[in-house]
Amino acid sequence: MSHLRIQNLSHRYGLTEVLEQINLDLSAGQTLALVGPSGCGKSTLLHIVAGLLIASDGKINMTFDRVSCAFQEPRLMPWKSALDNIALGLKASRLSRSQRRHEAAQLGHRMGLSTEDLDKYPHELSGGMQSRVSLARALAIRPDLLLLDEPFSALDIGLKTELYQLLSEQTVHNKTAVFLITHDLMEAVRLSDRIMVMAAEPGRFVHELVLQTPHEERDNAWIYQTTGELMMTDAVRIGFELPAPITSARTSTASHDRSPS
Ligand SMILES: Nc1ncnc2c1ncn2[C@@H]1O[C@H](COP(=O)(O)OP(=O)(O)OP(=O)(O)O)[C@@H](O)[C@H]1O
Numbered sequence: 001m002s003h004l005r006i007q008n009l010s011h012r013y014g015l016t017e018v019l020e021q022i023n024l025d026l027s028a029g030q031t032l033a034l035v036g037p038s039g040c041g042k043s044t045l046l047h048i049v050a051g052l053l054i055a056s057d058g059k060i061n062m063t064f065d066r067v068s069c070a071f072q073e074p075r076l077m078p079w080k081s082a083l084d085n086i087a088l089g090l091k092a093s094r095l096s097r098s099q100r101r102h103e104a105a106q107l108g109h110r111m112g113l114s115t116e117d118l119d120k121y122p123h124e125l126s127g128g129m130q131s132r133v134s135l136a137r138a139l140a141i142r143p144d145l146l147l148l149d150e151p152f153s154a155l156d157i158g159l160k161t162e163l164y165q166l167l168s169e170q171t172v173h174n175k176t177a178v179f180l181i182t183h184d185l186m187e188a189v190r191l192s193d194r195i196m197v198m199a200a201e202p203g204r205f206v207h208e209l210v211l212q213t214p215h216e217e218r219d220n221a222w223i224y225q226t227t228g229e230l231m232m233t234d235a236v237r238i239g240f241e242l243p244a245p246i247t248s249a250r251t252s253t254a255s256h257d258r259s260p261s
């Protein structure tokens, strides 16, 4: 089975240690979510996995052979229409040009982009449309490892739901492994088999949550409850600078401690 294995990885930009002692395994068909505060090194790690950046230390072993990425900023070709940007991913396939455009249009429509939108150039599209084009381009090659950096953050709730569905079809039918960076804990709980929580300075893993509930059994009640539990863990609370949970014991102590005025 294809896999990605990261061992003892560290990375520095100049003298600043950005990632420290990262260890990670990801197998075909699994979705791993990476959450953590802004600036903790999530995109840096994704760039290293994508081969765009060489880690200062550590080992990466990867046996996936069709890897595609949707980066935090969509990185579309400005001189190509949305449709041609999506079809770019298919260039290496044996499909004819018209077949490639047909497949790209189908994928674009699935992402809620109209034929008119698909004819536009990137600068004529909204941020959310651009990120959908970027996601469609990544999906077009039918990757066996999909690297996603905040792919849904600029989308409204209806579109998100549609794209969650599309993503889960990929993972189930094509056994695609997904490495998903998100700020949204609820999204991580909904989509992943495992959540790695990072802390900053230097970026490191501080908490791992394995979600064994099958995806088809994850209803909203389960998602809210599991997200709530995750938000109560010290690693998440401290990492995201969330306030300490309010308990009745604390409230009563506070009122006792109040000094008379
Ligand atoms: N090319 C670079 N040169 C120097 N420092 C960098 C470079 N890219 C990122 N950094 C620094 O490395 C740290 C991690 O950045 P990174 O983009 O990986 O964070 P992130 O977790 O993806 O944040 P966000 O959630 O805001 O996207 C930050 O402090 C950032 O300023």
Ligand SMILES: [Mg+2]
Residues within 6 Å of the ligand: 042, 043, 044, 072, 149
């Ligand atoms: Mg980032």
